[in-house]
Amino acid sequence: MKHNDITQSDFLKKTIYTILSLKIQSFYMFLSRVNAQRSREAAGAEILTIPSFPKEIDDHAPSFFHEADEYYRTARGKHENAPN
Incomplete structure (x- = not known):
């Protein structure tokens, strides 16, 4: 060396x-x-809560975000410990 x-x-x-x-x-x-x-x-x-997901999803966002938004913002997908 x-x-x-x-x-x-x-x-x-x-x-x-x-x-x-x-x-x-x-x-x-x-x-x-x-x-x-x-x-x-x-x-x-x-x-203090920090959202893990934006309030509105941009049309150009990947499909995962749209699918998650559609699910987690419904009564079925919501959870009291995850206030998104």
């Missing part, structure tokens, strides 16, 4: 470690926000 190969390998490792550390940091920031929201809700604040 040439010296230049080792340097490139080290650079690649450092790049990967940097990216991973940023991802981990972002994940911990996300968890701290979720924890703060759960604490607010436990103290009586309004429960």
